[in-house]
Amino acid sequence: MLCINRLGEIIPDTEYRSKLAKLEQQGRVRQQLMRTIVQQALDLERVRQARLRREFEMIRKLTLVNSVKFLTSQEFNFSKRRAQSAIFYKLQEHQQKSKNFEDSRRLQQPKDIEESLSRLSTPSKRECEITMTYYGPRTIMDHNRDLYTPVKDDVMITQQHCGGENLIVYKGFLKPNDTFTFKSHRHPGYPFGLTLYVKGLIDSRISTCCEYKHRHGTRIGGKSGQFGVKSVKGSRPCG
Numbered sequence: 001m002l003c004i005n006r007l008g009e010i011i012p013d014t015e016y017r018s019k020l021a022k023l024e025q026q027g028r029v030r031q032q033l034m035r036t037i038v039q040q041a042l043d044l045e046r047v048r049q050a051r052l053r054r055e056f057e058m059i060r061k062l063t064l065v066n067s068v069k070f071l072t073s074q075e076f077n078f079s080k081r082r083a084q085s086a087i088f089y090k091l092q093e094h095q096q097k098s099k100n101f102e103d104s105r106r107l108q109q110p111k112d113i114e115e116s117l118s119r120l121s122t123p124s125k126r127e128c129e130i131t132m133t134y135y136g137p138r139t140i141m142d143h144n145r146d147l148y149t150p151v152k153d154d155v156m157i158t159q160q161h162c163g164g165e166n167l168i169v170y171k172g173f174l175k176p177n178d179t180f181t182f183k184s185h186r187h188p189g190y191p192f193g194l195t196l197y198v199k200g201l202i203d204s205r206i207s208t209c210c211e212y213k214h215r216h217g218t219r220i221g222g223k224s225g226q227f228g229v230k231s232v233k234g235s236r237p238c239g
Contacts, residue, residue, distance in 0.1 A: 127183050128211050128234030135219060135226050136176025137198075151175055153198050160193040161185040169194075179230055184211050196220065196227050203227065212237035 011019075134155060152173040158166040170182040186192050192213070194206040204221030208214055211232045219225035 127185070128232055129181055129183055130211060130232050131179055131181045131230045133228045133230050134174040134176065134178050134180065135228060136174075137226060138224065154200065155180075156197040156200075157182065158195045158197075159185055160195075162187045162190055166195070184235070186211070198226055210238035211235060 134153075136151075136153065152175045155170070155172055155174045156168060157170040159169045160166050167185055169185065170180060172180065174180060184192065192206065192208050192211050196203045196205070204225050204227060206214060206220060214220070214229050216229050216231065218228055220227045220229070
């Protein structure tokens with residue numbers, strides 16, 4: 001088989017086949033190169049896409065973290081401002097209450113003073129006045145005194161006003177048949193207890209539920225007693 005080229009030359013069959021094989025080989029090489037280039041381009045694109053995805057994910061995470069930080073700081077600032085506002089409001093309220101209290105105190109002070117003075121000048125309703133008679137001893141045997149000189153004895157009365165402590169409710173010098181008055185300091189709910197002394201010695205005792213339970217006009221402690229209750233004023237008898 002003979003072939004003629006463009007110049008009109010006759011090309012032997014072997015040469016033609018050799019050139020044809022070379023062309024086919026070059027085509028296969030070219031296709032292989034193209035496939036390699038395309039594959040490399042695809043690999044590079046996949047690498048680029050992966051890198052872009054990583055960068056995008058990092059940017060998204062950073063944006064999320066910054067947003068959370070911003071919201072947290074905003075919430076903290078809001079809470080701080082709200083707490084400061086609450087404290088300021090409380091201080092203002094306290095100052096206003098203090099001012100109102102001082103104003104009301106200044107306005108009520110004269111009235112309070114008058115009430116205090118009236119309470120000091122007026123006996124308490126719980127207190128009562130007890131009037132007693134000092135009869136004196138049955139016989140007076142004091143040879144150092146003149147018979148015409150009045151004899152006065154040292155008299156003291158103590159009261160157990162709240163179950164424990166004793167108070168001196170009366171102390172003075174009395175002659176027989178003198179009367180004297182003192183105020184009872186018994187606390188509500190406690191009994192009425194008196195101890196009566198003459199010249200430093202115990203003459204008699206009274207222990208009743210209240211001031212009204214002792215018979216008036218009789219000697220306390222029997223016939224030898226030197227005291228007697230004459231009257232009681234104020235307070236109320238117990239039930």
